[in-house]
Amino acid sequence: MTTWRARVLSPVTEDELLWLEDALVRLEDGLIVELGPYDGRAVDEDLRPGVLLPGFVDAHLHYPQTRIVGSATGPLLDWLTASTFPEEQRFEDEDHAAQVAAMFCNRLASSGTTLCLAYGSVHPGAAQVLLSALAEHGLKALAGPVLMDTDCPSALQLPAERAIPALEALIARWHGHDDGRLRVAVIPRFALSCSTELLEAAGACAHRHGLYVSTHLAETVEECRIARRRFGTDDYLQVYEVAGLIHDRCVLAHCIHLSDSEWDRLAAAGVSLAHCPDSNDFLGSGSMPVAAARRRGLSIAVGSDVAAGRSFRIPRILSSAYDNGLRQGVTLSAASLLWWGTRGGALALGHPETGQIRPGLEADLCLFDPPPWVEDADGVVASLIFDHDAPRMRQTWVRGICVWEQL
Numbered sequence: 001m002t003t004w005r006a007r008v009l010s011p012v013t014e015d016e017l018l019w020l021e022d023a024l025v026r027l028e029d030g031l032i033v034e035l036g037p038y039d040g041r042a043v044d045e046d047l048r049p050g051v052l053l054p055g056f057v058d059a060h061l062h063y064p065q066t067r068i069v070g071s072a073t074g075p076l077l078d079w080l081t082a083s084t085f086p087e088e089q090r091f092e093d094e095d096h097a098a099q100v101a102a103m104f105c106n107r108l109a110s111s112g113t114t115l116c117l118a119y120g121s122v123h124p125g126a127a128q129v130l131l132s133a134l135a136e137h138g139l140k141a142l143a144g145p146v147l148m149d150t151d152c153p154s155a156l157q158l159p160a161e162r163a164i165p166a167l168e169a170l171i172a173r174w175h176g177h178d179d180g181r182l183r184v185a186v187i188p189r190f191a192l193s194c195s196t197e198l199l200e201a202a203g204a205c206a207h208r209h210g211l212y213v214s215t216h217l218a219e220t221v222e223e224c225r226i227a228r229r230r231f232g233t234d235d236y237l238q239v240y241e242v243a244g245l246i247h248d249r250c251v252l253a254h255c256i257h258l259s260d261s262e263w264d265r266l267a268a269a270g271v272s273l274a275h276c277p278d279s280n281d282f283l284g285s286g287s288m289p290v291a292a293a294r295r296r297g298l299s300i301a302v303g304s305d306v307a308a309g310r311s312f313r314i315p316r317i318l319s320s321a322y323d324n325g326l327r328q329g330v331t332l333s334a335a336s337l338l339w340w341g342t343r344g345g346a347l348a349l350g351h352p353e354t355g356q357i358r359p360g361l362e363a364d365l366c367l368f369d370p371p372p373w374v375e376d377a378d379g380v381v382a383s384l385i386f387d388h389d390a391p392r393m394r395q396t397w398v399r400g401i402c403v404w405e406q407l
């Protein structure tokens, strides 16, 4: 059992924040079992003036791109060719993969991120290395290799008859590991790097094992044009629909250039959206039409999309989400932003046991030190999300176990 005294900020709903200026938090067996105003009792630790927050959720990022953050070679297809594919080829070497996987996990934990959906390179061995690094660091994740067999360097192509058995072996080894903390996801990279056969095999594999699927959708106008032409479909989404990839365990990154019909079909299928605003800015991909997604009740999470995104810090991504909203005529509240980066993200990734600070949920938490003059919820949100130079995280826990601490 652990008891803390702390300031607490947590989303309650998409419209409501909980702020406790002086709270008592009690943890037992990795769960939050008590939360309320501080009542004078002796505690194990007084975390004040730190603010306890739910751990952040990053619904879309690429582990083999950890070392190329900041490669300004966009737009998307140029960036893939110039910066991304050459870097991902290095992950054939498992020693290299292990070094980067450790760095990646450390970057997540030190950013306060406790749950993520992480894409690997095409190499099954590099995904194996990532999953064991995540297990070692105690982070929660959905992860897997990207599936790709077309229109990329031959060293990054793996046909379905080799990729799917390798994925099955990863599923057997890792899916559900450590009480469900780790899950294997099926990740066809995007339409342009996959054959019809690979997309269909991916859809069937996810269906067989009840797995989450993730891919990129409609990130750039050029990509949409090529996808329609290559697959002969009416629109981009149809490419994934016919392969059986679009359902309520599907997390789609970007979703910028979609028709009304595509938005309606995404909502009807119950997919979740990984909104990646910083990446969209850095690659000049466009602005996600946030009103179209919200109007239809789509579940929205945010993704750093490292390394097209320039930061592992989800608060930094929420700042970009706010800017993206304003460009679209939507003023997003602090509660909505925090929801997307915590509880909304957890629900989108199928982890209802986390993402908020409330009794009964798992103690996946981080501690943020705002500047000393910050005294209320508005000030905490302002410094956390919008003051990019404000002090950073102090500590991160998953199920009550410290996975990172600022020394």
Ligand code: GUN
Residues within 6 Å of the ligand: 062, 076, 080, 084, 189, 190, 216, 219, 279, 305, 308
């Ligand atoms: N589309 C296909 N691959 C990628 C990738 O690695 N990053 C982004 N942002 N978009 C992609």
Ligand code: ZN
Residues within 6 Å of the ligand: 060, 061, 062, 216, 253, 305
């Ligand atoms: Zn991406």
